[in-house]
Every structure is written in structure tokens, then in C-alpha cells.
Amino acid sequence: MSLQKKNWYELAENLHRYYGGKIEVVPKVPLKSFDEFSIWYTPGVAEPCRRIYKALKEQNEDLSFEYTCRWNYAAVISNGTRVLGLGDIGPEAGFPVMEGKALLFKYLGGVDAVPVVINERDPEKFIYIVKALEPSFGAVNLEDIRSPDCFYILERLKEIMEIPVWHDDQDGTALVTIAALINALKLTGRKIEDTKIAIIGAGAANIATYKYLKVLGADPRNVVVVDSKGILHSEREDIEKLKKTNPWKYNITIETNPEKRGGIPEALEGADVVIAASRPGPGVIKKEWIKKMDKDPIVFALANPVPEIWPWEAEEAGAKIVATGRGDFPNQVNNSLGFPAIFRGVLTVRAKKMVDEMFVAAAYAIAEYTEETGMHEKRIVASMDETELYVKESIAVAEKAIELGLARRKLSRSELEAEIRDLIERPKKWVTLGRKFGLIKDYSEDI
Structure with missing residues (x-):
């Protein structure tokens, strides 16, 4: 199929309906027999629960980052009050955008992102809800929230949460x-x-x-x-x-x-x-x-x-x-060059905050990678299909978090690179395998 010959809006409507969404949850443990559910669920699961509870009470250490998928979970949160170029269309209509963002998080950064739309317009109540969700996630990406509410919400959540908070429309x-x-x-x-x-x-x-x-x-x-x-x-x-x-x-x-x-x-x-x-x-x-x-x-x-x-x-x-901002002209200023790697970096080291120094480290990493791989007037930033950019940027963010004392994990550069590279490359392997074995269906010419 030649995508260039298609109407993007018509194609998107058909394929969103065809696939029933863009992401799903799949197991990451072997499940060799049904007996293993005694490990992953009851009775075995009680032991990690006890250890998390004890560590929080006695050591003020949150082991949920070690025993659960929380370490790699990011929430993509919106109330749909300022969606793309569509405006105030509400949370339900904004959900496809949040799910699309989650797909980009996974494919480009190896981040397990979850779309969460909230039917709440009041900034204080919205903040309360997001804060209450904190134990489930390792980071929060705010999205498509009207101005000036978005500024206050971001500032307040950064103050009160012990995980990184980012607003992609701003940051x-x-x-x-x-x-x-x-x-x-x-x-x-x-x-x-x-x-x-x-x-x-x-x-x-x-x-x-x-x-x-x-x-x-x-x-x-x-x-x-x-x-x-x-x-x-x-x-x-x-x-x-x-x-x-x-x-x-x-x-x-x-x-x-x-x-x-x-x-x-x-x-x-x-x-x-x-x-x-x-x-x-x-x-x-x-x-x-x-x-x-x-x-x-x-x-x-x-x-x-x-x-x-x-x-x-x-x-x-x-x-x-x-x-x-367009991909069909040179020098596309594309958010997708930033947020997947930023979140990959902070999640890998279990960072507690997102601060300006980490932002600057990411910006210079993007600029330096582009310069190293051929900077000129028609290429002042790299493109989103360059995997090495995301690896370099993620490492820069992770190292800055460690340097500033904001990381729960402290890894060497070689350890960071090995882990980050594996996580970034993993989703592409899954898609290849999924297509090969028919777990991900290819759409046909008549869609």
C-alpha cells in the first residue's frame, strides 16, 4: 500500500476501527504451566507485597519500583480541554491522541505508557486525581490541557509528586x-x-x-x-x-x-x-x-x-x-525527538523529579548527535527514525539525574547504555515478531 496516495483522515478512521485501538497489554513472564500462577498471583504474590510494605514503613524505600512494572510505567494524562488542533473536545474524544502518544512512547523509547483521560476541568481536582494515581506510575506525561490551567497544574504536580512530571505541549x-x-x-x-x-x-x-x-x-x-x-x-x-x-x-x-x-x-x-x-x-x-x-x-x-x-x-x-513542525519539509521540530528518550532516561534510573538541568542535558544531546551525524542548514535536528539519537539522549538524562542525586538507581555509563539500548530496541523486535507470526495483523489494500 502506498500511504502517500491515501487520505490520512480517512485512513486513520478506518484503521482505528479495524484494530480497535493501537496498544495492548501482553505478558512478560514465561507462564510455562498453570502452576506458575501461584508465583505471579496468590499465594506467592503475598511475599513481594509484604516486602514493599515493610520497606516503606521501616526504611522509607519504595520497592514497588523493583517488584512491579511501575518502574517502566508512564501515565499519559489529559482532560481533553486543548486537543491537538481540535480544541476543547473532552476526554473521550481526546483518548485516541493519548493512546497514540502511548504508542510513540513504547516504539521509540521502550516506555510502557498508559493513556488516562480524566473527566475533570477544575485544576485543583485534576491535581488531586493525578496525585492519587502516583503509586501506579513511575512518571507522568501531561497532555492537551488548556492554557493557563496547564502551567499551574504542571508546577503544582512537580512540587507534590515524587516521580517526574512533564507536560509535552510545553516541555x-x-x-x-x-x-x-x-x-x-x-x-x-x-x-x-x-x-x-x-x-x-x-x-x-x-x-x-x-x-x-x-x-x-x-x-x-x-x-x-x-x-x-x-x-x-x-x-x-x-x-x-x-x-x-x-x-x-x-x-x-x-x-x-x-x-x-x-x-x-x-x-x-x-x-x-x-x-x-x-x-x-x-x-x-x-x-x-x-x-x-x-x-x-x-x-x-x-x-x-x-x-x-x-x-x-x-x-x-x-x-x-x-x-x-511538518515532516515533509526539512528541519522538523518534532516533539517525538524528545519525550520518549526523556522518559526512558528518568524511568531507567527511577528518578524522583524532572528538573531544568535534565532538560538542558537532553537538548544538548539532541544537538550534539545531530552535529556528529551531519549537521547542515537543512538538518539542524535529527529525524525520529534514528534510534541512536534516543539512546544518546536517554543516557544524558539518566546521567544528569544521577549527578543531581535525583535517581533511585545509580548505574555506570556502560550499564546505562546496555539497558537503555535493549529497552529501546525491544519494541521494534516485538512488532517484527508479531507481524511474522500473525499476532499483529497487516491491513490490506481495501482498508
Whole structure:
């Protein structure tokens, strides 16, 4: 079957119905006879239960990470209030996205991810539910939660949970954006601390990107951010309202841009870099505005399904490097380069938290791998079919967790690489075997 000749929406509807979902649970123990259920279930299972209970009471040590699948379990949690480009469609309609994310977690990172959709819109109640689920999982990936609720929910859960918490719409997009920018700056001979950056869109992704730009060394005074009402600045009429309703955007408003006023054209004037994650184009950013940027500008137009400006238009206007969110153009800024490896790393060492230093380690690992394997203007980040990228990135995250004292397990680099490589390669072997023996059905031409 030539997938290129198919309508993606029609094909997806047919195949989701055909397979009845994308993932399933399968045994990992031999089960050579029915007598073995006395080991895996009653009466034998009582012994690991007793040991977990005793260790928690006497040593404050959680052996559930050793005796159960919890060590490799990640929850993909959403309430469906901001799904993909679909908006507020609710938890049931959002479930296919969470299941798809779980498939990517497994296939790319060897992570057993479980889609969990919650019918709760109140942030405090949502936080309570996720916290209550903590004993079942080794990490949490938040997904498709409306802004600004997503910022508060992420911050609060990071504070109160003893497992890593990540929001892919914030952290994932920001991670790959930062990794791509590191290489784009290298190719254009720029230093982050001197770079003038225009950020178009002030939603979850770009607010997180701004945060990590600062961590990387960007000067907030060199950053101009544009939302739907224009450039953010300290004299805006809605500044007091922002302080109450969206303190994350408010902080950007008072930290950035001491001078510029106006909209996107004014923000781009003299800028070295534009990072756009706003509404689909084309025409959101115009060629004549790119021409007003500094020499050899870097243009990240990340809206899907259509970027804010077509890549060839940006190049015709003088852009040296162009990235989009699409896989059919060069330089795809794709979340899938980040979250599978991030979670593989933290789960392998049973990390207690996800912190900025681990994020930066992952970003530099992506950038370095890309450089080592052939970086150029049309390849500032690797693609999602490069297994070695995930291995290198996972090791970088795991080693940083160990260095910071956030890991429950401490492994050598060689031990980390062997275990991580096996876990990342394992799902691909399962799919190959499943297809070979008919356990995974191939779909036919008439689907």
C-alpha cells in the first residue's frame, strides 16, 4: 500500500476501527504451566507485597519500583480541554491522541505508557486525581490541557509528586525547539546571549520556550513576544488583568522588550531569530517582514498543519535556516525527538523529579548527535527514525539525574547504555515478531 496516495483522515478512521485501538497489554513472564500462577498471583504474590510494605514503613524505600512494572510505567494524562488542533473536545474524544502518544512512547523509547483521560476541568481536582494515581506510575506525561490551567497544574504536580512530571505541549515542544536553535545559532555564528529573538504566539509551547531560552543564556531584554493582541510590554492596558489571570505571561511581559510596540512586523524588525508557534498560516508572517530581520535570519514557523509562512517564501526573503513542525519539509521540530528518550532516561534510573538541568542535558544531546551525524542548514535536528539519537539522549538524562542525586538507581555509563539500548530496541523486535507470526495483523489494500 502506498500511504502517500491515501487520505490520512480517512485512513486513520478506518484503521482505528479495524484494530480497535493501537496498544495492548501482553505478558512478560514465561507462564510455562498453570502452576506458575501461584508465583505471579496468590499465594506467592503475598511475599513481594509484604516486602514493599515493610520497606516503606521501616526504611522509607519504595520497592514497588523493583517488584512491579511501575518502574517502566508512564501515565499519559489529559482532560481533553486543548486537543491537538481540535480544541476543547473532552476526554473521550481526546483518548485516541493519548493512546497514540502511548504508542510513540513504547516504539521509540521502550516506555510502557498508559493513556488516562480524566473527566475533570477544575485544576485543583485534576491535581488531586493525578496525585492519587502516583503509586501506579513511575512518571507522568501531561497532555492537551488548556492554557493557563496547564502551567499551574504542571508546577503544582512537580512540587507534590515524587516521580517526574512533564507536560509535552510545553516541555516537549520547547525541548526540540531549543535543540534545533542551538545548532542553528552555530551554523550562523551567533551566541545566545547576544541574539535578538522574536517569539510569535504566547501559548503553552512558547511560554515554555521562553523559560528555557533564559536557562540557555538568552537575555530577556533581547526578546520580543507577540500574542493575539500585539507585542507584550509593561505598559499594555491589560497588564493588571494578566497579573491575575495568567501570571506566566505577565512575567514575560515585565521581563522582556523594553522598547518595541506594535505587532508581528515590528517584532521581527532587526531580529536574528523568529520562533512562531501561533495560528496556522500561510500569511501569518509575511515575506516583507522577514526581509526586515537581521542578516541570515533563523525562522522557526511551527504551526500545524500549515506553518505561519511557507519555507520557500522565508528563504526567498533571505532566511538562512527555516524549520517547521511538518515532516515533509526539512528541519522538523518534532516533539517525538524528545519525550520518549526523556522518559526512558528518568524511568531507567527511577528518578524522583524532572528538573531544568535534565532538560538542558537532553537538548544538548539532541544537538550534539545531530552535529556528529551531519549537521547542515537543512538538518539542524535529527529525524525520529534514528534510534541512536534516543539512546544518546536517554543516557544524558539518566546521567544528569544521577549527578543531581535525583535517581533511585545509580548505574555506570556502560550499564546505562546496555539497558537503555535493549529497552529501546525491544519494541521494534516485538512488532517484527508479531507481524511474522500473525499476532499483529497487516491491513490490506481495501482498508
